[in-house]
Amino acid sequence: MVAAGETSDRVTAAVLIIGDEILSGRTQDTNLRDIARYLAVHGVDLAEARTVPDVHEEIIAALDALRTRYDYVITTGGIGPTHDDITADAVAAAFGVELYEHPDIIAMMAARWSGELNAARRRMARVPVGGELVKNPVQGPPGFTIGNVFVLAGVPVIMRGMLEDVGPRLRGGAVVLSRTVRVEGSGEGVIAAPLETVAKAHPAMSLGSYPFFDQGLYGSNLVLRGRDADELAAAVAELTAALTAAGIASVREVEPA
Template sequence: MTADKADDIVTAAFLVIGDEILSGRTKDKNIGFLADYLTALGIDLSEVRIVPDVQAEIVGAVNALRTKYTYVFTSGGIGPTHDDITAEAVAAAFDVPLNLDPRAVAIMEKHYPPGQFTPARQRMARIPEGADLIENKVSKAPGFRIGNVHVMAGVPAIMQAMMDAVAPTLQTGKKMLSETVAANMPESRIAERLAAIQDAHPETLIGSYPKATDGKFTTQIVIRSRDETILAAAAQDVARAVDDLSG
């Protein structure tokens, strides 16, 4: 299905699932990827949560996020081991059965050699009733979409492939535009002027990001807006403030 282009703001949340993320044993690589990916589509990633492999925590997070945002994306916990419980938790959140899905079974039986579609691997073919499959071109075990929740693998290459499969089905909003102004001064020196500019241009988001090089502080100021004219006006005001304070 072709993405529906809309001027409305489309929002998303990302739910990262797994004890290995919280313990630091695995370093997450999916948050930054998804933020960039959704921004390019015109979807605002508005919240990220990380929860352990505890069913009650996953259910609570899924139910809280799916009522708050246009879309929810999850990663992790749909593998073949006993602690991969995301499918069970999402089925519980939607109060539907979790069963071996004939579509998923057919995909995986075709993928594995005879006798290799073991009971552990069959766990990855369990899909909540009523869900659609998300194609997995890397390792074949599908993700799934139920309601506005998209359940994907935690392995970055697989998660990214699943996002490519999901993207054409998503409604998208008007993209956020940005301009960057470099200030050869510490953040504190320009903070008051930036606050005034933000107040004067309420349809923008202005962020300042300090950097220290050889003991000298500089600041990158990023102005964001969905309206090109408003963005240009705010960026001009920021550039003027930088020039005034530099002089």
């Protein structure tokens, strides 16, 4: 689906991070960064990210808002064995379907735990009717996908493993290219006007300024992103010329971090 102001060749995604532990600060999220980088390689733009608590209604509301606006939604967290792992319940409710114990997951867990499947472990085998499994090559049960939603684990190493089964299922768009112009010894007040001029001349591109301060050295990394390599090269040249004309002495292109 295409949101207002977007072109049909742009494929978008949102991330829904689920868990009280993230909002409380007890756990630092790294999944968003990893998902953004992974999607970029597949030509999918991460357009929005939300974090919600382990509250059934809030998960459903966020999921419904995101899945109607973007091509894909990736959720992380809340698919473990404890009472507060309610992501599967909320996803099923959002799609108006029931949960059932997937026989492949039951068999997998029975083999791992020698048939000792208590109620907590069986919670991890629940999948919405109509859903498909997302492989988990690390440890534990798989995730699942239904509609345009991928439901992944919250543990980073497991989540990254599951992503490898998500990538082949995505309809990728044109990959976004990136180039960086580094300005040293000048603040954003001097950079702003040249940057704005080039940004207006290339509305299909993204131009951003990222200041740095390091052991007395200051300046900004100006990052230009776009899907057209020729336009990107032209914009870099225009920006470099505009910055030099503004009296900025130290301007050079660098490899992106």
